[in-house]
Amino acid sequence: MIFRRIAFFIAALCGLAMTQLPEFVQQYQQRLGGAIDELAAVVARFDSDSAQHGMTQAAGIDRLHENSDKFVRERGDEIQDDIVRLANLRDAQAAFKNEGALQQIVTFATHYDQRIARGAYNDFAPAVPTSPEALALGLFGFVFAGGVVHLTGHQVRRRRRVPAGTTA
Secondary structure (H helix, E strand, O other): OHHHHHHHHHHHHHHHHHHOHHHHHHHHHHHHHHHHHHHHHHHHHHHHHHHHOOOOHHHHHHHHHHOOOHHHHHHHHHHHHHHHHHHHHHHHHHHHOOOOHHHHHHHHHHOOOHHHHHHHHHOOOOOOOOOHHHHHHHHHHHHHHHHHHHHHHHHHHHHHHOOOOOOO
């Protein structure tokens, strides 16, 4: 009897947690847009500075890398990383377009950016699930966790019933 209550509690907790996933992905997407805007501004300033000195973006980065000052070389590495990250974030944003909430969860998993996810998690505010997707995920979480707990408990109960030295 107590095992069924524990199983129900774990299943309900997992179901509730799963309902929050669409809201978290939405907040992640908002941060994604902000990160793209900020990185685009940084890259645009670098491109503008390079153009003022008659260089392309690649030539500007090469110039930074060739400098004898370690600080300047590291700045070249940083701007190069910013350019690559901006491209990756834009790809992620494009992947989120025109997708339903469930497909967006898959996109989140495949285009995950740790810095954005950490920021979204730190500021995450749970929401009352009202979308059909959130409710479906909650039901899935409930059934899945309940099934896992039930199967685990079944194995434990089965082992208790089998006397030592016999096979089941």
